[in-house]
Amino acid sequence: MPKLNFAVFWSIVTLMKKAGKQTPPVGKRIYLDHAATTYLDERVKEAMEPYWIEKFGNPSALYKEGREARQALENARGNLAKEMGTRAEEIIFTNGGTESDNLAIFGVAYAVLKEKAGKNSSGVSLPHIITTKFEHHAVLSPCEFLGKNGFNVTYLEVGEEGIVNPKDVEKSLRPETVLVSIMYANNEVGTIQPIAEIGKLLKNHKAVFHTDACQAAGYLDLDVEKLGVDLMTLNGSKMYGPKGIGLLYAKRGVKLEPMLRGGQQERRMRPGTENVPAIVGLAEALKIAQTEKESESVRVKELRDYFIKRVTAEIPKVFLNGDAEKRLPNNINISVLGVEGEAVILYLDEYGIACSTGSACTSESFEPSHVILSLGKPRAYAHGSVRFSLGKRNTKEEIDYVLETLKGVVEKLRSISAFGV
Numbered sequence: 001m002p003k004l005n006f007a008v009f010w011s012i013v014t015l016m017k018k019a020g021k022q023t024p025p026v027g028k029r030i031y032l033d034h035a036a037t038t039y040l041d042e043r044v045k046e047a048m049e050p051y052w053i054e055k056f057g058n059p060s061a062l063y064k065e066g067r068e069a070r071q072a073l074e075n076a077r078g079n080l081a082k083e084m085g086t087r088a089e090e091i092i093f094t095n096g097g098t099e100s101d102n103l104a105i106f107g108v109a110y111a112v113l114k115e116k117a118g119k120n121s122s123g124v125s126l127p128h129i130i131t132t133k134f135e136h137h138a139v140l141s142p143c144e145f146l147g148k149n150g151f152n153v154t155y156l157e158v159g160e161e162g163i164v165n166p167k168d169v170e171k172s173l174r175p176e177t178v179l180v181s182i183m184y185a186n187n188e189v190g191t192i193q194p195i196a197e198i199g200k201l202l203k204n205h206k207a208v209f210h211t212d213a214c215q216a217a218g219y220l221d222l223d224v225e226k227l228g229v230d231l232m233t234l235n236g237s238k239m240y241g242p243k244g245i246g247l248l249y250a251k252r253g254v255k256l257e258p259m260l261r262g263g264q265q266e267r268r269m270r271p272g273t274e275n276v277p278a279i280v281g282l283a284e285a286l287k288i289a290q291t292e293k294e295s296e297s298v299r300v301k302e303l304r305d306y307f308i309k310r311v312t313a314e315i316p317k318v319f320l321n322g323d324a325e326k327r328l329p330n331n332i333n334i335s336v337l338g339v340e341g342e343a344v345i346l347y348l349d350e351y352g353i354a355c356s357t358g359s360a361c362t363s364e365s366f367e368p369s370h371v372i373l374s375l376g377k378p379r380a381y382a383h384g385s386v387r388f389s390l391g392k393r394n395t396k397e398e399i400d401y402v403l404e405t406l407k408g409v410v411e412k413l414r415s416i417s418a419f420g421v
């Protein structure tokens, strides 16, 4: 396949877009990118409403307005803790998944460095971190930074199925391993990792166990005791909650240093005035997500499997990425050989369909997905990868329309020789 030239790419896309327009039969947009973000649940919006104008106080203030906000904040914290089977004091609010991941990784690393400071460490092995090749960049980038600055990092393979083998974790463990960070469910291919199993084998090791559970809240059990994790990242934007809010569960006793320094909020672990409306929204969103996870899983799984079955049968050279069973019930990630995923996205957009090439964070670069490459697939698979992530409002009627539209789009794209199959 010739190397893609950006200008040529865009001119082709523009040409194709002019070729023919058609609106969805349902007369609205079809949103299939819930792994990137979700709209706000009406019930969440309602729960947040009083805290914008009416109950606006600073939770650190001593008077009535402050006490009201404090109460809302602590209620939310208690309710979130309940959903995760833990204690309120083990929850630190942050501004989202990225910040929670950074706090987990740098927080542990700083604590290690602090302990080492002043000690003669010559001849002692560098502290060691274990993670996987297909983590979200919010985990990978901090690990890569630490890998260049005084830490050793092991990036575990995930195999063609996109699932970490606990035995590989065990084999990689060293006496100097200080942190293991493995995501609960992958954001691109949706594969679910054996967190509880890994938690069990880390029980007798001093390494801190972190999991990024941003994609899991709507479908999986978040009981931190059962999972055996010490740190867990969650955010609002993937569970029909507000954006720009997240939390880090930090088990009592885990040595963690703050990344930001300032006031005394969040037990000094995350200074700054708390985002009370968003925190209230996050608590409501998680409660709803966990209450509805079983019924919603059954519903979207049926749509998912229907989609996968038809798309792989009816469009030639289309392959599912990641294990077919051990994946989030709402995730479909396919490679369409001979086309650029971006072209498919832009074309489908013209037909009223929103989906993505995997990670929204890399959509502005033409770098192929590190997740698809980590599955050991050739680059053509990464270039042609498209992710459809289902959500609460999606219907079978929509899926049928998407499949028919996709067929036409792929046919058209493949007929353009520049992309040659």
Ligand SMILES: *Cc1c(COP(=O)(O)O)cnc(C)c1O
Pocket (backbone or CB within 6 Å): 035, 036, 095, 096, 097, 098, 099, 101, 136, 138, 183, 185, 186, 187, 212, 213, 214, 215, 235, 236, 237, 238, 244, 245, 246
């Ligand atoms: C979305 C996401 C993040 C980043 O969360 P933000 O709230 O956007 O900072 C981190 N990890 C995973 C797995 C995600 O899906």
